[in-house]
Amino acid sequence: xxxxxxxxxxxxxxxxxGWAEKAAGVYSFHVAVTWWGESVxxxxxxxVRDEGVNSFKHFMAYKNAIMCDDExxxxxFKRSLELGAMPTVHAENGELVFLLQAEMLARxxxxxxxxxxxxxxxxxxxxxxxxxAIADVLNVPVYVVPVSCAESAEAIAxxxxxxxxxxxxxxxxxxxxxxxxxxxxxxxxxxxxxxxxPFRPKGHGAMLWRGLQAGYLHTTAxxxxxxxxxxxAAGRDDFSKIPNGCGGVEERLAVLWHVGxxxxxxxxxxxxxxxxxxxxxxxxxxxxxxCVVEGADADLVLWDPTLSKTLSVKTQRSLGDFNIFEGxxxxxxxxxxxxxxxxxxxxxxxxxxxGAGQYVKRxxxxxxxxxxxxxxxxxxPTAVVR
Numbered sequence: 001x002x003x004x005x006x007x008x009x010x011x012x013x014x015x016x017x018g019w020a021e022k023a024a025g026v027y028s029f030h031v032a033v034t035w036w037g038e039s040v041x042x043x044x045x046x047x048v049r050d051e052g053v054n055s056f057k058h059f060m061a062y063k064n065a066i067m068c069d070d071e072x073x074x075x076x077f078k079r080s081l082e083l084g085a086m087p088t089v090h091a092e093n094g095e096l097v098f099l100l101q102a103e104m105l106a107r108x109x110x111x112x113x114x115x116x117x118x119x120x121x122x123x124x125x126x127x128x129x130x131x132x133a134i135a136d137v138l139n140v141p142v143y144v145v146p147v148s149c150a151e152s153a154e155a156i157a158x159x160x161x162x163x164x165x166x167x168x169x170x171x172x173x174x175x176x177x178x179x180x181x182x183x184x185x186x187x188x189x190x191x192x193x194x195x196x197x198p199f200r201p202k203g204h205g206a207m208l209w210r211g212l213q214a215g216y217l218h219t220t221a222x223x224x225x226x227x228x229x230x231x232x233a234a235g236r237d238d239f240s241k242i243p244n245g246c247g248g249v250e251e252r253l254a255v256l257w258h259v260g261x262x263x264x265x266x267x268x269x270x271x272x273x274x275x276x277x278x279x280x281x282x283x284x285x286x287x288x289x290x291c292v293v294e295g296a297d298a299d300l301v302l303w304d305p306t307l308s309k310t311l312s313v314k315t316q317r318s319l320g321d322f323n324i325f326e327g328x329x330x331x332x333x334x335x336x337x338x339x340x341x342x343x344x345x346x347x348x349x350x351x352x353x354x355g356a357g358q359y360v361k362r363x364x365x366x367x368x369x370x371x372x373x374x375x376x377x378x379x380x381p382t383a384v385v386r
Contacts, residue, residue, distance in 0.1 A: 001031040002057075002066060009033070009043035013051065023357030025339060026299070028283075030088060032057040033076040034066040041079055048083045052361020054284055055143070056080055060127040061092035061119075061196065073134055081140040081372075084365030086283065088143040091127035091152060092119060092197060101240045112190035113182045114239040116198040124197050125151030132159045132166055139376050141165035141368050143282065146223050148174045148197035150207035157216040165368055167282055168217040170208050171195075172252045173324050175220070176259055178202045181324075191232040192322040194242045195223060209265050218278045220256055222248030226320035247320045251311050253301070255325060257332035261305075284366035298341040307333035317350065 003012035013031055020027055031047055033040060033056050047053040056076060058068045068076070073089075080087045100118035109117065128144050132155060135142035147153055147168040159166040179201050181193040193199060211217030225245030235242030248255075256275060260266035266274070280290025287293055292300065309315075311325040337345035344352040 001029050003032060003034050005035055005066065007034075008039050010046060013043075013047060013053070017359070020357070020359070022354050024344070024352035024354050025357045026297075026360050027357055028285075028360040028362055029053060030055045030057040032059065032066065033068065033072060034059070036072040036075050041075070044076075044079050044085070045083060048085055048364050052359075052363070054084065054362040054364045054366075055086040055088055057088045057090065057145075058131075059090045059094075060131065061090060061094040061097055063094040063098040067094040070130075070134070073131065074138070077134055077138050077140050077142070081138060081369075084369045086141060086143050086366075087135065088145055089127070089131040090146070090196075091124055091131055091144055093123045093127045093130075096123045096126070105238065105240070110237055110239060111187065112194055112235075112239050112242060115194050115196075115242065116179045116182055116200070118240070119196060119198050121149035121151050121200060121204070124149050125155060128152040129155045132156070132164065135166065136164050139372055141167070141372065143167045143169065145169040146171045146174070146197060146221065147208065147211070147217060149200050149204045153207050153211045153217060157211065157214070160216050165372065167219075168211065169219045169221050170212065170217050171223050172220055172248055172255050173222065173246060174199060175205050175208055176255060176328075177324060178205065187236060188229050188232065188322075191235065191242050192229070193246060193324055194232070194235075194239070194244055195225070195246045196244045209260075212260075212270070212274055213265060218274065218282065220252065220274045222246075222252050224249040226318065226322075228321050246324050247316075247318050247322070248324060250316055250318055251323070251325050251330075253303075254309065254311070254330040254333055255328070257303070257305070258330035262331055282366075282368075283362050284364070285360060285362050289360070298338055300336075300338040301334050302336040302338075303332065304335045305332045307331075307335065309333050 001013050001016040003009055009031055031053050058073055059066045077087045097119055104114040104118050131142055147170050156166050156168045177199045179199050181199055182190050184190045224247055226247040227243040227245050231243050261268055261271050277290035280286035288297055308331045310329045313323040316323055335347055
């Protein structure tokens with residue numbers, strides 16, 4: 001849920017809940033904090049108490065739109081701690097992005113290649129480190145999303161080595177693609193890969209894999225947000241106007257299995273952890289979700305590791321007209337999907353019904369908050385008696 005600047009959080013939430021009534025699968029919401037005021041403070045409490053929201057997102061980029069300044073981050077992180085909700089951050093220094101975009105355009109770099117040039121790894125790393133530092137001072141956990149570069153991954157690793165509760169999410173595309181896609185002579189192809197943070201130079205992906213293997217990066221997602229070629233063309237003469245977003249939710253599991261498990265980077269159990277179980281634990285819906293036990297929600301994917309498929313816009317179910325994994329053959333595919341005990345996919349037959357999806361409420365104060373509260377009580381500062 002992304003409120004417009006100055007829009008009450010509850011109003012935005014109700015709008016997005018209305019849109020989600022068409023969903024075929026179960027869903028839940030992060031709610032973005034895009035400004036700060038008394039109504040935001042109040043609405044955060046209502047969302048946690050009455051609507052089952054236990055995470056709030058903060059965009060550190062997108063100046064003059066939804067960017068959070070440090071005052072907003074500090075106030076929202078503090079309020080999240082009071083409510084037992086997880087702060088999440090999109091970590092890019094919006095001031096630097098704004099400056100670098102103007103510099104690239106002044107140099108005559110107007111095409112999609114300007115996108116990664118205006119958002120280099122250091123821009124992400126600075127924001128990630130700042131968010132981690134704020135969370136450390138306030139004694140609140142923080143979830144960094146999406147982690148796209150070695151520098152951000154290293155910042156998370158350093159914080160966790162100090163005992164800080166910091167977590168990282170990696171987009172599947174950043175594990176297999178690099179920034180050469182932006183130098184393709186086809187505008188449509190290059191623009192089709194524009195998302196933020198951008199795909200990184202070769203070598204960064206290997207560091208992200210190491211983070212998943214070592215356990216200081218915890219989940220994989222896609223940041224799925226598709227735009228058609230006509231929409232992307234809005235930035236033909238100015239890369240900063242290309243809508244940011246790519247697809248990938250349909251391909252995520254297969255790409256992770258093929259490159260991760262088949263490539264010897266992940267065990268099957270680690271694959272399950274980074275694609276489902278860890279997220280359920282972090283957002284306090286485990287073992288209802290992310291676990292196969294009696295009493296859980298009977299959400300299952302049956303997997304055939306011998307089934308192959310070539311990923312393509314021609315065969316995808318998404319209505320988007322571009323696929324960032326185009327032409328990639330993967331070994332390992334789902335055969336059946338069960339949602340709340342109902343078979344919604346079987347051997348190529350999609351049976352999901354629009355509007356059948358259920359909203360999942362997520363309770364606050366997961367185990368991490370309980371541990372943090374005990375530690376804070378033990379470490380509480382005391383005055384010197386003179």
